[in-house]
Amino acid sequence: MRLLTLKIQEPLPGFVLPEMAADHGPDEAARRYRAIAVTTLRQLQHLADSRIRLAVEPNDANEAVRFWLLPRLAEHWQAEGQVFRSAGWEIDFGDDIGDFSVYASGEILCPNLGARWVHTALLGMGQTAHLVTGPAIHGGVYFRATTPNPPPHPLTRILPELTIIQTSEHWEQALDSPLGPALKRAWEQEA
Secondary structure (H helix, E strand, C coil): EEEEEEEEEECCCCCCCCCHHHHHHHHHHHHHHHHHHHHHHHCCCCCCCCCEEEEEEEEHHHHHHHHHHHHHCCCCCCCEEEEECCCCEEEEECCCCHHHCCCEEECCCCCCCHHHHHHHHHCCCCCCCCCCEEEECCCCCEEECCCCCCCCCEEEEEECCCCCCCCCHHHHHHCCCCHEEEEEEEHHHCC
8 A cells, every 4th residue: 555645734814825815815815725625635536555644734733624624525434543434535644654665745735636647656666666756837846756665776757747736826727727627616615
């Protein structure tokens, strides 16, 4: 099984997407953050042989994020400790290292990072690649994966660039993309 960790902030006004908050106010920025996060996670549904770990910031907001987020992803969840399962999902809010064949991290503000994208990125891990990285268009990294104990000079695969939505311009571009309708629906549901 593979582990994909995504950092997610408690989506409170004034604490997320500061550039959008400056343009549209903190309430709208928080609404957009929630819509982007939900859309990204919906894109990751049915990620085969994988667990999604949500690293919540601040540390004491796990329960608040769980109550907001999980009902938007599925109607029914089974909980086993910090692991929550539903059709097409295995999500945890834990922090134990565990024994996984691949350790990956992704950017919650990159809704184009979907299950098919991750699956394709991880093909051949441990054989044709030991490190996979996805550079973001405007700087940063939207995805990084490594095998446990990679060799000193790991075989590296670089993915095509994707956008991390951080500004109003990125938001508008995302609305005009093929994911636009899904993002807009999530945004409307967050009203």
